[in-house]
Amino acid sequence: MHRLEKMISAIEIILRHVHEGIVIADREGRVVYVNDANERITGLDNKKILGRYVKDVVPESSLIEVIETGREKLGTRTRVRDKYVISNIVPIYDGAEIIGSISVFLDITEVENLNIKLKKAQEQIDKLSKQLSTFLGDGQFIVGKNPMMQKVIYIAQKAAGVNSNVLITGESGTGKEVMARFIHNAGPRKDKPFVAVNCGAIPETLLESELFGYEPGAFTGAGNRGKAGIFELANGGTIFLDEIGDMSLSLQVKLLRVLQDKEIRRLGGIDKIKLDVRVMAATNKPLEKMVAEKTFREDLYYRLNVIQISLPPLRERKEDIPLYVRFLLDKLSGQLKAACPKISPGAMKALMNYDFPGNIRELENILEKSMVMDEDGNIDTDDLPDILSAHTGARGFYVETEGRWPTLKEVEKTLLEKTLAVFSNKTRAAEVLGISRATLYRMLDESTGKGVSR
Incomplete structure (x- = not known):
């Protein structure tokens, strides 16, 4: 019997019960022994591995290198099909002669996958x-x-x-x-x-x-x-x-x-x-x-x-407005020593529709005024400054319609309300809307369903 086979036979009962995977190659680089754990870890059929050259089975294996150099390789990471293993590979000596090498390895596929996910997550965070x-x-x-x-x-x-x-x-x-x-x-x-x-x-x-x-x-x-x-x-x-x-x-x-x-x-x-x-x-x-x-x-x-x-300018990057709103509300709540308020969808939409000629500085000013006016911890359109309401009314103001498209009457009514909130003088309000004073009163009568004192 070959010297290497005698050694394996002497300790086979131990090798068979080791939880780690074990592969032994002879001096020519042929697989002469694999334990059951190898098949469990790598998914390779042990019967099809025995007698084959290591490089034909696992091209990345370092078993041959260890035989040729006589130097052990510890902590070697190797890919076997869709699995990753970490191996300790050492030469097998018979006296002063190297007659083969043995690899003892563990499955680190799950750890490797977690590391890949962690790296991707870190890249995304960065x-x-x-x-x-x-x-x-x-x-x-x-x-x-x-x-x-x-x-x-x-x-x-x-x-x-x-x-x-x-x-x-x-x-x-x-x-x-x-x-x-x-x-x-x-x-x-x-x-x-x-x-x-x-x-x-x-x-x-x-x-x-x-x-x-x-x-x-x-x-x-x-x-x-x-x-x-x-x-x-x-x-x-x-x-x-x-x-x-x-x-x-x-x-x-x-x-x-x-x-x-x-x-x-x-x-x-x-x-x-x-x-x-x-x-x-x-x-x-x-x-x-x-x-x-x-x-x-x-x-x-x-x-x-x-x-x-x-x-x-802020008007050219309106998708950033919600981010600034959240940050500034949190910042202002600390300055004003008040709880950080929520902001209603209507108020957020009004802010998104506004052009902010004063940019971020104006946004902070508007939010501070709104926090001062707010009484229920939820900033709504009523808490926004009048100038914002007037601007919003002229540029696609918000109408509460529970998700449906507003009717012309609803838009007209909202526009009248917002205009009069800013311009209490009805003559001035009519001028801003580009209609006569009589038409304004008629529209008010229709929207309220009752006569309006002139």
Whole structure:
């Protein structure tokens, strides 16, 4: 009898009762032994395996490699048909000669499937975290189911990883400073200062000293100890120049020099101060048009506009409104120290139909007013500001019809009610509706079924 077969025969009773799968190959790489657990784990027919070359049965097997190298392989993951097994494979010696190898393995298919599902779930969570909603530590919110906003968030994430200047454009209230903070907080400067200045809110005579600081006695009214400017305060971190389009041409020249030289000189000072500051700017003005009109320096524009992020207005991404509503209601409930209210389908539809010229800032203002007016913990159309009701009435307002299409009379009645809620003077209401005062009264008579006092 072959030496390997003698060894197997001596311990076969043990091998047969081992729960793990066992495969033994001889020096030529033929399968000479498999236990019952092998068939149970792999689904392979033991009778069809015996005597065959290992590579013909399981091409990925490491049994041959162990025979050829004499080195054991522990914790080897192998695919067998539709199963995954993890094996410990060691050479079999007869004295100093290798006469075969043995693999002892366990089924890890279920664990492997769980790992695959876990990986996919984690990828989905990461995608949602990055593209759908990103919360900032200061209670701000960046969100975007809308494809335009998803692209904006993608660019912002890219911008966070570099030190290039960023120009953020968009209408008032779209969240330009929020976006700047997001980029800062997602980057390597997150633990350094973020200093914001509104260039349009500070008089030109004071803006220069605010930006660059001043030495004692630099001008009338200057402090005795001087003052560090915003650029110095932001050193190591980020400076956010909001409403950059309102900066005067003379100050634009000085800002350009700072961006080029990466140093400042305080007003009235001699010494230059080296800076390591990332600059982000924002505007709601058409800078390209201003460059063409010579009201904004072209060289400064290109210096600032290394990475441009254009925030779309809320009216162009209405699918994001429900996400903002939920976030803002939760935020406002904390500020107002009140329970977070629900919002009715009618009120949500009214918000979805509104154009929000003031964008997210206006949405937050509307929700705060609605929370103040609400008395039952459920914001309905009656709790919304009148201006929203008037706008909604003109652009597809909500009519409670229990899911069916409203009749013309119902729409007419709702429009009259909403118009009169905003314009109590009936003459003015008739003008807004484009009808005569007499027609208004007639319509009111028909909608109420009784005469109306003129």
